[in-house]
Amino acid sequence: MATTTQKRVYSVLAEFATSGELLKAAEKVRDAGYRKFDCHSPFPIHGMDAAMGLPRSKVGYIAGISGLCGGLFGMWMQWWTSSVDYPVVISGKPYFSFQAFIIVTFGLTILGAALGAVVGMLFLNRLPQWFHGNFYSENFKRFSDDAFIISIESDDPNFEPERVRKFFETIGGRNIEVVAGE
């Protein structure tokens, strides 16, 4: 492979027939000691986190903290604008009539949490990402249609293309492909 054009090997892909087979294969890949691998499927498969040995998602913490920040900012902003920077008596209400400020505070809490959830999700998923080595594979594109694919990536410490290929063969993978590109 690496004779004339210096092609970089990105990953080895193997396809599995059903979501159940993907789940079983993921357990075997995990038990074989691979760490930098991923199971690509057209929809999320339940039980896959445990099968891959993944910890819980951290999106919740990010959303929670950003929601809290949104709420605190909302209350602070209304206090500061209404009773410090631009105090105007309206219907004899106190400057800091916090009851009236609850709705905007609530809204900004929700907004903060929503933005936190989405931005946090994108950040943890390393998205937006313009290119990934797996996109060199034509077969990989079928993950978004009906294929269940495991990719073991080249930055895994145990990565050695031939060995990974043989390993996939033993666990019943099909259309095994070593993905390489410029």
Added chain:
Amino acid sequence: MSVVEKTGLPPGAEAPLVTGGHTFASISNKISEIVERKTSMVWLLSFGAAFSFVLLLIGSIGYLFWEGTGIWGLNVPVGWGYDIVNFVFWVGIGHAGTLISAVLFLFRQRWRTSINRFSESMTLFAVICALMFPAIHVGRVWVIYWVFPLPNQMGMWPNFRSPLLWDVFAVSIYFTCSFLFWYVGLIPDLATLRDRAVTRVRKFVFGLLSFGWRGGNRQWKNYELAYLILAGISTPLVLSVHSVVSTDFATSVIPGWHTTIFPPYFVAGAIFSGFAMVMSLAVVARKLLNLHDFITVDHLEKMNKIMLVTGMMVGYAYACEFFIAWYSGSIYESFAFINRAFGPYAWAYWIMVTCNVLVPQLFWVRKWRRTVAVMFVASILINIGMWFERFVIVMSLARDYLPSSWDYYKPTIWDVATLVGSFGLFFTLFLLFARFVPMIAMSEVKAVLPQADPHHGGTH
């Protein structure tokens, strides 16, 4: 045994969510094709028709900006007319989308997957139409930025104690959250379109829009939690947005408006009208795009049941308002309600009662609940009725405390043009969506197929 005969299913079994023996690949094909194939004549004609109303809208707003709100039929007691009626109507339409995508998601109602994408889109477009009305009704629209807490040359800040400002925040945050929810749901489907793309332009556009989604479980894990959180935080928004809109009325001291029933009553009405709009659109989309396998009669029946429930809530609220008006012993309050039913706007009141209270009662009958023609007509009548509900509420202004200031509100041609134009805008946006974005959430529909379950067939 009679149960089996009636439905063809054993007792306790759920009807299949997707019919037609679809596989994962056939779902991608069927839904993506709608986006990928050549533009149809029907689409072009409907787009042309809808867009001509957008031109009407642009024209009437242009004239409004030039001339001022005097072109509308507003008068002294009725300082709010079609602008607020249309605003509340359109915000309400949006609610079914959020209810379907967020509340039904939290309740694990898997039937929502076939209809959530286009009801969410409907929410976005309805909220765009809604946001337009408060923006254009202010008179001096070039200082609309005063509603935002932006530093300006006068060192002035908005009044956060005003319900009208709460509205600005509630509705624009609602729009933002609905947009995020909609877009996050779209990412996997945009990736499907990217991977199917044959032209360079499509590859580029969908590559950009899908953010490089790879559908790996490391991504799905964060994605699913983010989606769950968005659903969880959109759920209180369903209740809060329309409650805040109703406080515009309820915090005033106009008889008929100053009531605590307004927030729940408005929310029920919003969900009611929203489902009616989803129904009208679903029936048409299903027919034109041949989506019968995904949007089955069972889906439509479930929506009809929700309309029956919310319609009864609305009917209860009408009755309750009347009762409290009498029971409170306030002459102004009871006058307001007697005037609604028998005064100059009695015609609008009885249209409202007929469409909103009587029409949904059709859905007690199973056969009618499952007949597409009946539900289509009923959904349109309900939308008309719900528009009149807001009209009736706003027209409480026409006869307030002082008989000397009473007047009769008549819309002008510009009021009507703006209303019709807003429908044009809504349908234009919806048609663009139906043409360029997958109408049905492919990844979610695939996930509810029986073969998606890893334990399917007892192999695991």
